[in-house]
Amino acid sequence: MRTLTVFCVAVSMLLIVSAMSPANAAGDNGLVAFRVGKVITFDSDDRVINNAVVLVRDGRIEAIERARDFDIPDEAKVVEKPQAWLTPGLVELHNHTAGSLGDLNDLVYLTNPGLRTLETVVPETENVKRARAGGVTTALLIPGSGTNLTGFGTIVKFDGPGVDDMVVRSPGSLKIAQAGNPERYWYGVGRTMMNYNTRRTMEQALEYHQRWQAWEDGELDERPLFDPIYDDFRGLYEREYIASVHTQMYQVVMTTIDMLAEHLDVHTVIAHGTFDAWKVAPLVLEAGMDQVQAVVGPRQFHLDNTQRKIHGVAARWWQGGVTELGINTDAPVVPQEELTYQAAMACWYGWTPYEALRGITKVPAEAMLMGNQIGTIEVGKDADFSIWTGDPIDPRSANLMTVINGRIVYDADDERLF
Amino acid sequence: MIAVLNDLFGCHKECRSVYFPVTQETGCMKVLLAGLAAFLAGSIAVESAAAPPDKLALTGGRIITVTGDDIEEGTVLIKHGRIVEVGADVDLPYDAMEIDTTGMVLMPGMIDPQSPRGLDRPNENVPVVPFLNVYDAIDPSRLFFENSLRDGITSVHVMQGNNTVVSALSRVVRPIGLSVDEMTVEPEVGLKLAVTPRSGADRISQMFELREAFAKLEHELNRLAEEKYEESLEEDENIDVGPGEARQQGRELLRDSDFSDKQRNLVRLLRGDLSAWFYAGRATDVGPAVEFSRHLGILDSSILVLGNEAHRAVTELEDAQRPVVLDPSLYHRSRDPMTGEIEEVFVPRIIHDAGLEFALQPNPSASMAERYLNYQAAICVREGLPREVAFKAITYYPAKMLGLEDDLGAIEPGKRANIVVFSGDPLDFDSWVEQVFIDGVLAYERDRDHRLQKLLRLEREGHEVIDPGPDPDEGDTKTDRESGEQASDAGADA
Numbered sequence: 001m002r003t004l005t006v007f008c009v010a011v012s013m014l015l016i017v018s019a020m021s022p023a024n025a026a027g028d029n030g031l032v033a034f035r036v037g038k039v040i041t042f043d044s045d046d047r048v049i050n051n052a053v054v055l056v057r058d059g060r061i062e063a064i065e066r067a068r069d070f071d072i073p074d075e076a077k078v079v080e081k082p083q084a085w086l087t088p089g090l091v092e093l094h095n096h097t098a099g100s101l102g103d104l105n106d107l108v109y110l111t112n113p114g115l116r117t118l119e120t121v122v123p124e125t126e127n128v129k130r131a132r133a134g135g136v137t138t139a140l141l142i143p144g145s146g147t148n149l150t151g152f153g154t155i156v157k158f159d160g161p162g163v164d165d166m167v168v169r170s171p172g173s174l175k176i177a178q179a180g181n182p183e184r185y186w187y188g189v190g191r192t193m194m195n196y197n198t199r200r201t202m203e204q205a206l207e208y209h210q211r212w213q214a215w216e217d218g219e220l221d222e223r224p225l226f227d228p229i230y231d232d233f234r235g236l237y238e239r240e241y242i243a244s245v246h247t248q249m250y251q252v253v254m255t256t257i258d259m260l261a262e263h264l265d266v267h268t269v270i271a272h273g274t275f276d277a278w279k280v281a282p283l284v285l286e287a288g289m290d291q292v293q294a295v296v297g298p299r300q301f302h303l304d305n306t307q308r309k310i311h312g313v314a315a316r317w318w319q320g321g322v323t324e325l326g327i328n329t330d331a332p333v334v335p336q337e338e339l340t341y342q343a344a345m346a347c348w349y350g351w352t353p354y355e356a357l358r359g360i361t362k363v364p365a366e367a368m369l370m371g372n373q374i375g376t377i378e379v380g381k382d383a384d385f386s387i388w389t390g391d392p393i394d395p396r397s398a399n400l401m402t403v404i405n406g407r408i409v410y411d412a413d414d415e416r417l418f
Numbered sequence: 419m420i421a422v423l424n425d426l427f428g429c430h431k432e433c434r435s436v437y438f439p440v441t442q443e444t445g446c447m448k449v450l451l452a453g454l455a456a457f458l459a460g461s462i463a464v465e466s467a468a469a470p471p472d473k474l475a476l477t478g479g480r481i482i483t484v485t486g487d488d489i490e491e492g493t494v495l496i497k498h499g500r501i502v503e504v505g506a507d508v509d510l511p512y513d514a515m516e517i518d519t520t521g522m523v524l525m526p527g528m529i530d531p532q533s534p535r536g537l538d539r540p541n542e543n544v545p546v547v548p549f550l551n552v553y554d555a556i557d558p559s560r561l562f563f564e565n566s567l568r569d570g571i572t573s574v575h576v577m578q579g580n581n582t583v584v585s586a587l588s589r590v591v592r593p594i595g596l597s598v599d600e601m602t603v604e605p606e607v608g609l610k611l612a613v614t615p616r617s618g619a620d621r622i623s624q625m626f627e628l629r630e631a632f633a634k635l636e637h638e639l640n641r642l643a644e645e646k647y648e649e650s651l652e653e654d655e656n657i658d659v660g661p662g663e664a665r666q667q668g669r670e671l672l673r674d675s676d677f678s679d680k681q682r683n684l685v686r687l688l689r690g691d692l693s694a695w696f697y698a699g700r701a702t703d704v705g706p707a708v709e710f711s712r713h714l715g716i717l718d719s720s721i722l723v724l725g726n727e728a729h730r731a732v733t734e735l736e737d738a739q740r741p742v743v744l745d746p747s748l749y750h751r752s753r754d755p756m757t758g759e760i761e762e763v764f765v766p767r768i769i770h771d772a773g774l775e776f777a778l779q780p781n782p783s784a785s786m787a788e789r790y791l792n793y794q795a796a797i798c799v800r801e802g803l804p805r806e807v808a809f810k811a812i813t814y815y816p817a818k819m820l821g822l823e824d825d826l827g828a829i830e831p832g833k834r835a836n837i838v839v840f841s842g843d844p845l846d847f848d849s850w851v852e853q854v855f856i857d858g859v860l861a862y863e864r865d866r867d868h869r870l871q872k873l874l875r876l877e878r879e880g881h882e883v884i885d886p887g888p889d890p891d892e893g894d895t896k897t898d899r900e901s902g903e904q905a906s907d908a909g910a911d912a
Contacts, residue, residue, distance in 0.1 A: 195554035251557030
């Protein structure tokens with residue numbers, strides 16, 4: 001990546017030496033066949049294939065077939081897990097464990113355009129290893145919510161050994177914290193001030209983008225000045241990546257939809273959606289689920305004190321018609337490897353296991369605009385998956401193996417973490 | 419596949435009660451219409467998501483028009499959210515839905531003349547904020563709005579609190595709708611200018627900051643005007659007028675787009691496009707408020723928001739002849755420091771005798787019935803004010819202050835169909851709000867007010883009704899339900 005700091009490279013060099021990953025599963029020809037009991041594909045037909053083979057070549061899925069109808073090529077290395085479930089690699093849209101917690105966010109101004117989590121990514125940390133052991137293959141690493149705009153996130157795979165091997169897209173998102181933390185900035189601010197200031201920053205960035213667009217379209221005589229503070233916003237307004245928004249509670253989420261999705265027309269992901277935020281479901285439907293998506297958590301229930309009633313957060317969103325619905329951990333708030341438990345919690349409070357599994361694979365992958373590459377088991381997609389003793393949403397199930405880009409990055413037979 | 423998983427975990431999609439009356443099948447527009455009628459899922463839910471009828475006739479009830487005579491057994495005909503005909507003898511179109519209100523009493527929807535209670539907090543910590551807008555902090559899910567609807571208040575002027583120098587731009591909303599846009603009746607009303615010191619300030623610094631805000635504006639506008647004037651000159655043209663003349667010419671060239679966010683609303687205030695709501699909490703503040711308003715040349719668009727004691731400046735108020743918003747506590751009690759005698763004054767009497775129009779406010783902090791605007795009006799009648807004035811003080815007068823007297827505040831043709839149906843006379847305290855219509859939509863029915871019905875049922879069955887404690891939405895306090903929740907959320911989240 002073009003902007004890696006010397007520091008990051010140095011750290012990663014050290015780590016390469018200290019933490020060599022398991023060897024590539026494939027033979028010299030890059031071909032490996034996974035023979036499993038069940039494949040949950042989440043393809044367009046929602047196929048579930050029992051007793052199947054997933055054939056991987058050079059990091060991509062080449063074939064998914066019933067085992068009895070398929071001859072495994074002789075030159076392929078075979079991984080036999082005939083009782084196990086193979087599911088798409090889990091995708092985390094809300095992760096703060098890029099580097100140390102000290103790097104969570106820089107609280108310079110109330111909005112901080114120009115900052116990136118990319119500068120803080122450290123490979124092969126304990127967090128990364130545990131995430132793999134939990135079946136998580138891809139994550140959006142985002143800054144915290146200490147101010148209204150804390151910078152740009154990075155989409156990584158939990159591959160290694162270097163930073164370059166991890167980063168899939170940078171910037172991967174813009175992190176906005178609509179309200180509910182930035183209030184503590186300096187001497188305290190409220191929602192009139194925060195929303196005014198956030199909108200102003202976003203509009204200034206939009207003006208910058210439009211100026212450059214005009215130049216590129218030949219409508220300006222003078223080349224605009226390059227501004228590193230605003231340049232990363234160009235991809236956001238081009239819809240190459242998303243705004244992932246720390247937003248929860250009715251009024252705050254309503255403002256998010258209004259300001260970001262409607263007014264500024266950016267692809268918006270509600271990255272908490274907790275408390276009574278599910279009541280804005282009709283506004284999400286109005287804006288369109290291709291414009292606004294909800295990936296909810298970390299808390300999966302809301303105790304409504306006035307009603308004396310517990311609401312399941314995901315279940316309520318789902319009942320409100322928001323069918324593009326995901327689940328997050330907000331790691332390290334809930335440890336990254338417990339993403340499946342988060343989905344199980346959502347089911348405990350009224351959601352459905354199959355949809356919940358989709359909500360930690362396909363939905364977050366599409367929400368981070370990576371749906372053409374990851375999130376399902378389909379021919380041509382990246383060979384990112386995990387292999388479980390049973391349904392991953394069932395807390396009794398254990399992860400046996402995690403594969404990223406066709407490479408086995410976790411194998412419980414070698415060293416089982418949990 | 420899904421069924422198998424369901425069986426495995428003993429869980430089905432429909433296994434929990436569907437409390438939120440929205441399913442995937444209802445479709446978006448319908449949902450939003452239901453939102454209009456039902457506001458939020460909860461105690462005031464309307465089960466059906468059908469569209470409201472275009473034409474509606476409320477027949478048979480006694481109509482308190484407020485601006486005209488009462489009509490016994492009258493009819494209000496509503497078309498597309500507006501009142502089109504009112505009278506004892508109205509021909510109904512064949513396609514109007516008729517709602518029988520025989521035995522009931524209809525009055526215009528009541529108006530909360532100014533309140534910060536729809537916001538996350540009453541004020542920002544910055545004292546001069548005319549560039550901010552309450553739009554960014556109105557929370558449609560607040561219990562305050564639900565209670566307003568339940569109490570027959572159909573319009574709320576959401577304005578920041580008194581702990582300020584110059585407040586954010588205020589707006590008028592109705593207590594129904596899923597988003598602020600849906601709630602909005604009038605998006606741009608006015609600014610609050612506080613003469614009474616905000617917390618931590620004294621009267622000298624408060625007035626200084628207030629004057630400084632406008633002095634600074636004047637200075638900046640002069641500078642802008644000079645620039646404009648110079649821009650208007652040809653390249654080889656010499657400046658041949660004095661600076662005063664140049665500024666004046668430049669001022670005329672200024673357009674709205676020339677003003678910064680911080681200037682724009684102040685300029686509009688000075689032009690009279692926005693109203694100025696001067697907060698005078700004590701009698702001593704009334705004089706300076708009026709004087710400063712005159713100094714700015716905006717007395718004609720000024721409203722005075724008074725504290726409980728401010729009626730003592732009645733001479734100044736009489737002189738200014740501007741409408742006032744009264745403190746929610748209508749009685750002022752003072753103890754003579756020498757004799758110990760307690761003197762009680764009924765404030766609306768003094769204001770009325772001074773020939774001023776006034777608006778009453780609900781008093782949410784009182785444990786008694788003062789939270790109901792119709793009760794506040796009833797007290798005025800008990801103290802001898804004309805019945806007509808008492809009704810106007812909760813409907814027509816606040817509508818006038820907001821510049822919305824063509825839309826709100828009376829039951830007459832052309833106005834928004836905001837109508838409260840009471841079981842009896844609104845000033846009798848055993849009357850209930852039975853139905854509330856907002857813009858011709860049935861927004862509230864007592865029979866379907868689940869929260870209220872639950873309380874009444876508990877009482878009927880002889881259960882002790884648990885005191886829920888202070889209203890969670892209320893007040894400037896830090897114990898606010900939401901800030902508490904927010905803090906805990908923030909704590910859990912990195």
